[in-house]
Amino acid sequence: MHAVSISDLRKDFRRRNGRRLRRERVPALRDVSFTIERGECVAVLGQNGSGKSTLVRLLSTLLLADGGTARVFGHEISRDSRAVRRLVNRVSVEASFFKKMSSAENLAYAARFYGMTPAETGPRIPEILARVGFPAERRGEPMENLSRGMQQKVALARALLTSPVLLLLDEPTTGLDPRSRLEVRALVRDVRETHDATVLLCTHDLEEAEALADRIGILDGGRLVCLAPAEELKRRYGAATLEEVFFAATGRALEDDEEAAD
Amino acid sequence: MRAVGHVLRAELVGLAGVVERNTYLVRRYLWWELAFFLWTVANTLTIVFIAEGVEAAGGRIDVERTTAVLLIGAVMWAYLGMIFEILTETVSWERWEGTIEYTFMAPLSRAVHLGGMGLFAIAYGLVQSALLFAVVAFFFDLSLPGANFPAALVVLVLASVSFVGIGMMTSVLPLISPEKGTQLGFVAQGVLLVVSGVYYPVTVLPEWMQWLAAISPATYALDGVRDAILEGDGLEALGDELWPLAVIGAVSIPLGLAVFRVGERHAKRHGKLKRSG
Ligand SMILES: Nc1ncnc2c1ncn2[C@@H]1O[C@H](COP(=O)(O)OP(=O)(O)OP(=O)(O)O)[C@@H](O)[C@H]1O
Ligand SMILES: [Mg+2]
Numbered sequence A: 001m002h003a004v005s006i007s008d009l010r011k012d013f014r015r016r017n018g019r020r021l022r023r024e025r026v027p028a029l030r031d032v033s034f035t036i037e038r039g040e041c042v043a044v045l046g047q048n049g050s051g052k053s054t055l056v057r058l059l060s061t062l063l064l065a066d067g068g069t070a071r072v073f074g075h076e077i078s079r080d081s082r083a084v085r086r087l088v089n090r091v092s093v094e095a096s097f098f099k100k101m102s103s104a105e106n107l108a109y110a111a112r113f114y115g116m117t118p119a120e121t122g123p124r125i126p127e128i129l130a131r132v133g134f135p136a137e138r139r140g141e142p143m144e145n146l147s148r149g150m151q152q153k154v155a156l157a158r159a160l161l162t163s164p165v166l167l168l169l170d171e172p173t174t175g176l177d178p179r180s181r182l183e184v185r186a187l188v189r190d191v192r193e194t195h196d197a198t199v200l201l202c203t204h205d206l207e208e209a210e211a212l213a214d215r216i217g218i219l220d221g222g223r224l225v226c227l228a229p230a231e232e233l234k235r236r237y238g239a240a241t242l243e244e245v246f247f248a249a250t251g252r253a254l255e256d257d258e259e260a261a262d
Numbered sequence B: 001m002r003a004v005g006h007v008l009r010a011e012l013v014g015l016a017g018v019v020e021r022n023t024y025l026v027r028r029y030l031w032w033e034l035a036f037f038l039w040t041v042a043n044t045l046t047i048v049f050i051a052e053g054v055e056a057a058g059g060r061i062d063v064e065r066t067t068a069v070l071l072i073g074a075v076m077w078a079y080l081g082m083i084f085e086i087l088t089e090t091v092s093w094e095r096w097e098g099t100i101e102y103t104f105m106a107p108l109s110r111a112v113h114l115g116g117m118g119l120f121a122i123a124y125g126l127v128q129s130a131l132l133f134a135v136v137a138f139f140f141d142l143s144l145p146g147a148n149f150p151a152a153l154v155v156l157v158l159a160s161v162s163f164v165g166i167g168m169m170t171s172v173l174p175l176i177s178p179e180k181g182t183q184l185g186f187v188a189q190g191v192l193l194v195v196s197g198v199y200y201p202v203t204v205l206p207e208w209m210q211w212l213a214a215i216s217p218a219t220y221a222l223d224g225v226r227d228a229i230l231e232g233d234g235l236e237a238l239g240d241e242l243w244p245l246a247v248i249g250a251v252s253i254p255l256g257l258a259v260f261r262v263g264e265r266h267a268k269r270h271g272k273l274k275r276s277g
Helices: A052-059 A081-087 A103-112 A118-131 A148-161 A178-195 A206-212 A230-237 A242-261 B002-028 B030-048 B050-056 B063-097 B100-104 B110-139 B149-171 B181-194 B207-215 B217-231 B236-270
Strands: A004-016 A023-036 A041-046 A067-072 A088-091 A166-170 A198-202 A215-220 A223-228
Touching (some): A081 A088, A103 B002, A118 A148, A215 A242, A223 A242, A230 A242, B030 B110, B050 B063, B063 B100, B063 B181
Antiparallel strands (some): A004 A023
């Protein structure tokens, strides 16, 4: 069974265009199909607005698709969303917390929603905060006192706390200092090894993608233009670096768009 | 069987989590809560003074009784406001903090999630309302001989089931309109109370409003609480209020959940849950 299997997944958003009153549908994901093996790490790259976060939200059951299907360990995301939710957790760019509550409090109530009792979270929260490199003495401080990087670490801890088998990381290291980035990388590797977790990583950090992912996909205008190991992508696009691959993959699509517009 | 037990346990833990979180929040915002309570007391006083005002203007009324009638109406107004506000605000607040995506992607069922918010709202509202009642009754030196407070409490708790059901419907509004949805909750509160005879008997209302009064749980809540406190009615005598409340409650909770689900689906279809990123 695939950890994730997606076929022809489509998502449109309605957008009001300027002064025209009618809303038009703008595609955010167009017929995306791919699979992720259990234990694999797939990185998804793409320009701003290419649909990465939309993909992550669909898999976290926060959006309803407009077409196609997606399964997480065999469970269809819209029909069997409860089962999917039990398997998935997510870290997004913005670490969202109740800002007046402390990190320990935020983690505690979030874990309750996954059925974890105080007896379970009591020892587990300090453990997991230590693992993401969060200083123990700041556990009681309100979130609003913490720097962005610190908050991001707590967000990572929140996701790991529920032991997800599919971890969705949407730009988890944006805004982190170089050392913290490396720490997060090590952590993701560790989670994969110890929990046998599957990871979908959306990122703008090409080095991070190359370091962590078994395969790299590139979304462009909502289309998945490629998905393969980094080396193969380089070969395919005749590129020396992943950056060149990125420009080649997204640039060619741009020319296509221009042709289509003519 | 084991699996069912497991799910049930997880849901109960989740329910406790909702209450736990709201308790943290109240603790963190304690001074604001206190300021808000002062505002509620002031608001209630402005209403309850009307009884003495009418007498001073030459009206011939039973001041003590009218004061008590107004006080009960004002406390009910405040109580309903708290229930709706807590239910509506937990959603709008979460949307504002951005935590809503994490709450909505958790395996906790929506019924238990909203039920937990309802439970907290009732507990919190009852404590504040009792305090409000005591403070204002003391202020006016109301003696209320023979008042049956336990019976009044039973009426209020039973009515709260319906209030929570309606509150679920209003709490979906911030999902649809993040900016203005919360304010619409106040509309529901006002409309509900105006038809329910909050400071006057329902019989003074135009006929079409009396029809609405008949299906409003607040009508029976106000009637029942007034009978218990002013006439000292016990539960046997309050049947006329209790059974409509039970019926309306049994309808409004599933209805509230259904409305919320529709709103949630709408939000998920159109990407309204996210705040940014
Ligand atoms: N909730 C929403 N409502 C309307 N349009 C949306 C919504 N979410 C995403 N979109 C649109 O869908 C497209 C894809 O957005 P998405 O957030 O998935 O991009 P992204 O690849 O994550 O970009 P970034 O790198 O900037 O995070 C964009 O055109 C965006 O404007
Ligand atoms: Mg994004």
